[in-house]
Amino acid sequence: MLPYYNGCVDSYIVRLSDTLITHDSRILLEHSDVRALGLNADDAVDLGLCSNGRRVRLLTTTPEFEVTGAYGTRTLRDLLRSAPEADFRCAARAVHLAHWDTTHQYCGSCGGKTERMAAEHARKCLSCGAVVYPRISPAIIVAVIRDGKLLLAHNARRAHGFYSVIAGFVDPGETLEECVAREVREETAVEVQNIRYMSSQPWPFPDSLMIAFICEYRSGEIEVDGSEIDHAYWCDPDNLPEVPPRPSVARSLIDWFVAHHADL
Numbered sequence: 419m420l421p422y423y424n425g426c427v428d429s430y431i432v433r434l435s436d437t438l439i440t441h442d443s444r445i446l447l448e449h450s451d452v453r454a455l456g457l458n459a460d461d462a463v464d465l466g467l468c469s470n471g472r473r474v475r476l477l478t479t480t481p482e483f484e485v486t487g488a489y490g491t492r493t494l495r496d497l498l499r500s501a502p503e504a505d506f507r508c509a510a511r512a513v514h515l516a517h518w519d520t521t522h523q524y525c526g527s528c529g530g531k532t533e534r535m536a537a538e539h540a541r542k543c544l545s546c547g548a549v550v551y552p553r554i555s556p557a558i559i560v561a562v563i564r565d566g567k568l569l570l571a572h573n574a575r576r577a578h579g580f581y582s583v584i585a586g587f588v589d590p591g592e593t594l595e596e597c598v599a600r601e602v603r604e605e606t607a608v609e610v611q612n613i614r615y616m617s618s619q620p621w622p623f624p625d626s627l628m629i630a631f632i633c634e635y636r637s638g639e640i641e642v643d644g645s646e647i648d649h650a651y652w653c654d655p656d657n658l659p660e661v662p663p664r665p666s667v668a669r670s671l672i673d674w675f676v677a678h679h680a681d682l
Contacts, residue, residue: 428472430462431512434479437491438509445497445505452477455489463534465515468508476512494622503665507620514622515539518552526550555626558597559585561671562610564635567652568675570659571605574648580660581653582668585628598631606650607641610634616674619667628667632674655680 429446432439452459462475530545542549562569570581586601595613613633621628655676662668
């Protein structure tokens with residue numbers, strides 16, 4: 419259910435295709451910004467209370483909408499690197515829900531048209547009555563430690579040069595711990611032990627929830643799969659390559675490793 423709504427809106431997020439509209443680099447816009455952009459606040463979708471405690475609503479413009487003056491656009495990945503974490507979390511929630519809303523206009527059971535429900539984040543089929551909720555795809559991400567070194571890998575499908583920790587989606591019928599062991603084994607041929615939960619992070623690219631773990635090396639030598647990972651190695655804490663930016667959960671795991679294993 420949506421949190422209690424007393425009619426007061428603190429902020430708006432305005433979506434333009436694959437970007438969000440900003441005002442002087444602010445992602446959370448005020449009602450005055452909505453008026454200045456010529457948008458109708460009545461068309462906004464309530465997102466509920468975001469992680470910063472603000473009541474936020476989402477407005478979506480047409481692709482032809484022109485942004486002028488002090489207003490600009492930023493992608494969600496841009497905001498990951500520059501926006502305050504609480505603001506990014508609000509933007510992430512908005513983009514996740516907007517993507518789900520756009521891709522679930524029709525019923526997966528009968529093909530009928532769906533409509534948004536007022537009391538919760540859900541869409542209901544006008545033909546068969548089926549109700550669908552926002553898709554969340556759970557994925558693990560894990561720091562594997564061996565003798566004070568961290569297992570880092572380069573994604574073969576990415577043009578960027580940075581290295582990160584192992585990650586992958588959870589399979590049906592699989593526990594999170596089983597997923598950790600399987601993903602590390604499939605991508606690097608390494609076996610792990612002592613798997614421990616650390617934290618989680620919504621990751622709206624487009625609809626993941628990243629669940630972070632720490633574990634220890636048990637056996638095996640690195641042998642990359644060649645399709646997802648093209649290189650992996652054991653990294654010293656004082657000699658990191660280019661790694662993901664803060665506040666990604668991947669970077670949180672790497673920062674934790676450095677803090678606990680540097681100068682040992």
